[in-house]
Amino acid sequence: MSIAPDTFAFVADLVARRSAIRLEPGKEYLVESRLAPIARERQVSLDEYVRRLRAGAPDDELAGVVEAMTTNETSWFRDVAPFAALTPHVLPLLRAAGATDRVRVWSAACSTGQEPYSIVMALADAPLPVEVVATDLNEQVLARAREGQYSQLEVNRGLPAAVLVRHFERVGAHWRVRADLRGRVQFRRHNLMDAAPPGPFDLVFLRNVLIYFDLPTKRAVLDRVARVLRPGGFVVLGAAETTLGVHDGFERVEAGGAVLHRPLTAPRPPVSAVPSVPAPVVRVPMPRGLPPASPPHLTALRPFSAPARPAPARPLPQSRGVS
Amino acid sequence: MRALVVDDSRTMRRIVGATLNDLGFETQEAENGAAALALLEAGLEVDLACIDWNMPVMDGLELVTRLRATREWRAITLMMVTTESEQEKIVRALAAGAHEYLLKPFAPEALRDKLDLLGMLPQPAGGAA
Numbered sequence: 442m443s444i445a446p447d448t449f450a451f452v453a454d455l456v457a458r459r460s461a462i463r464l465e466p467g468k469e470y471l472v473e474s475r476l477a478p479i480a481r482e483r484q485v486s487l488d489e490y491v492r493r494l495r496a497g498a499p500d501d502e503l504a505g506v507v508e509a510m511t512t513n514e515t516s517w518f519r520d521v522a523p524f525a526a527l528t529p530h531v532l533p534l535l536r537a538a539g540a541t542d543r544v545r546v547w548s549a550a551c552s553t554g555q556e557p558y559s560i561v562m563a564l565a566d567a568p569l570p571v572e573v574v575a576t577d578l579n580e581q582v583l584a585r586a587r588e589g590q591y592s593q594l595e596v597n598r599g600l601p602a603a604v605l606v607r608h609f610e611r612v613g614a615h616w617r618v619r620a621d622l623r624g625r626v627q628f629r630r631h632n633l634m635d636a637a638p639p640g641p642f643d644l645v646f647l648r649n650v651l652i653y654f655d656l657p658t659k660r661a662v663l664d665r666v667a668r669v670l671r672p673g674g675f676v677v678l679g680a681a682e683t684t685l686g687v688h689d690g691f692e693r694v695e696a697g698g699a700v701l702h703r704p705l706t707a708p709r710p711p712v713s714a715v716p717s718v719p720a721p722v723v724r725v726p727m728p729r730g731l732p733p734a735s736p737p738h739l740t741a742l743r744p745f746s747a748p749a750r751p752a753p754a755r756p757l758p759q760s761r762g763v764s
Numbered sequence: 765m766r767a768l769v770v771d772d773s774r775t776m777r778r779i780v781g782a783t784l785n786d787l788g789f790e791t792q793e794a795e796n797g798a799a800a801l802a803l804l805e806a807g808l809e810v811d812l813a814c815i816d817w818n819m820p821v822m823d824g825l826e827l828v829t830r831l832r833a834t835r836e837w838r839a840i841t842l843m844m845v846t847t848e849s850e851q852e853k854i855v856r857a858l859a860a861g862a863h864e865y866l867l868k869p870f871a872p873e874a875l876r877d878k879l880d881l882l883g884m885l886p887q888p889a890g891g892a893a
Contacts, residue, residue: 516877593849593867599877602865606854 444473448491452476452510455494459507470581474552475509477578481634482655515555516598519648520680522698524563530697531675532567535643538673543570547642547669548626549633550650551575554586555595557626558618560646562608565622574638576631583628589618633662640669649679656687663688667704675701765884766790766809770800770827771816771845776868780814780845783872787879788886797822801830810840812884815862817846817853825860832861841882845870 452472453464464471473487480490494503518524535544544567548557557575564571577583596605596616609616631638633650645666651659666676667690675694678684684691684702691702767789769780774795781791792808794800796819804810813831815824824844831837843864844857854865864878879885 516873518881521880594869594871594874597867597870597874597877599874599881601881602854602858602862605865606851606858611849611851 444469444491445488448472448488451491451495452506455503456507456510459504464510470579470585472510474577474579474582476506478650478654479505479509515552517555517596517600517604518559518563519556519599521599522680523646523648523677523700524559526697526699527560527563528567531644531699531701532564532569534675534694534696535673536569538643538671540569540643540671540673543572544644545640545642545671546571546573546644546646547638547640547666548573548575548646549631549666550647551577551582551586551628552579553582553591553595554589554618554626554628555591555598556646556648557586557628558589558608558622560644561622561625562604565608571625573626574642575626575628576638577628578630578632580630583630586626587623587628589623590615591617633665634658637665637669641671641674642669643671643674644677645670645674646677648677649682651678651682651687659687663691667691667706670704672706673703675703677701765811765886766792767812767814768792768794768800768803768808768810769814770794770797770819770824771814772796772819773816776816776845780875783875784812784814786872787876796820797824797827797830800827804831804837812841812843812879812882814843814845814866817844817848817857825857828857828860828862841884843878843882845875 449464449466449469449472453468456464476490477487480487483490485493494506532544544564546557546560548560551557554575557573560573561571575586577586590612591609592615596609605616608619608622610619611617629638633654647662647666651662654662663676663684670676676684676691677699680700684693690705692705694701694703765788767781767784769777769784769791770793771777771780772795777793777795781793784791789812792803792810794803797815798821800813800815801822813827815827817824824846828842828844831840831842841864842862843866844862845866845868846853847868848854849867857865864882866875866878876885
């Protein structure tokens with residue numbers, strides 16, 4: 442599927458006028474992936490939806506389009522907590538619930554791949570093999586995701602430096618996810634309106650995507666997700682999303698700062714009874730010629746833990762803002 | 765939170781400083797590593813230092829090394845903000861004691877993301893929903 446040139450031109454102009462963000466040629470996939478859910482809600486094609494906007498649309502509608510184009514930017518380890526909690530807190534819960542041979546994760550609406558790769562990076566030192574099935578509606582973003590190659594601006598977005606040097610290699614001016622991690626993610630085209638990919642899954646990342654759907658559709662998607670979750674498995678939603686008022690078949694579980702949602706079905710061990718394990722240790726490869734990695738925070742680098750800081754500093758003697 | 769922006773480019777100091785101000789930081793500036801050390805030796809206390817690599821007098825790597833070697837400055841969170849994008853350079857900065865590394869050019873959101881990783885944002889990151 443590709444969008445008409447005048448569709449792209451209209452959206453790019455609208456976004457530029459209202460947000461100062463420029464959508465350069467080549468970003469058609471972004472327009473498609475962000476606006477297709479809105480068009481689908483209105484049961485028209487994206488080109489037809491934009492044709493109607495051009496013919497005259499209320500300001501609210503145009504603002505919604507701009508918002509869809511300018512929010513939900515894809516970044517690595519988005520919101521940090523759901524990824525930081527995976528190995529030390531979530532994995533013990535899954536193992537206690539029966540995931541003893543491997544961990545299977547579905548990353549739904551994965552866009553250009555930052556989320557599924559963040560998952561395998563966060564679980565790189567897990568004591569079990571990890572498989573991620575990553576899906577999106579859009580073949581173009583899936584092709585980019587499979588390639589696993591990102592610009593400098595893209596790797597700047599939320600990727601810890603220690604993770605960058607461990608799990609990426611430089612390819613010219615770009616950075617590519619190393620082959621061993623790419624091999625743990627299987628990308629597939631999938632429409633959330635259809636039956637879920639074959640399960641069972643221990644975790645389903647369904648982040649910042651339900652917002653595009655009306656209430657019955659949200660419920661239907663969560664029903665399908667619940668059916669492919671292994672007993673004791675969890676759904677991970679966006680930081681500002683909840684199942685409250687949407688679907689009463691889930692309970693909220695907190696694990697190490699991450700908020701998870703578990704279907705209310707079979708009995709499972711209480712969260713408090715499962716011990717957490719220490720955060721993973723990321724070992725940064727040392728290039729030849731450098732001295733041994735003596736600083737302790739390098740040899741035992743915990744990419745998600747903030748360094749110890751002193752009590753709040755005294756006011757700056759000549760503190761000033763920068764205009 | 766208080767931050768020291770160390771860069772020989774006045775423009776870059778302004779860009780980094782303005783972004784930090786928007787995130788609620790009070791900022792101070794230094795044009796090279798030696799000037800930064802002089803401010804700290806004079807009693808300036810900061811939580812974060814954003815440090816360029818290539819600067820006259822004292823470069824960023826030297827500054828990071830000195831800050832990590834001095835007990836009273838060891839708790840300052842150090843972030844390199846530099847055009848040096850070679851993998852080996854990033855590893856070298858981390859080995860010297862930098863906590864994070866931001867590649868120039870960057871969007872303001874990228875600086876925010878890095879501070880979020882370091883637990884240095886005033887409030888937890890909120891998702892857009």
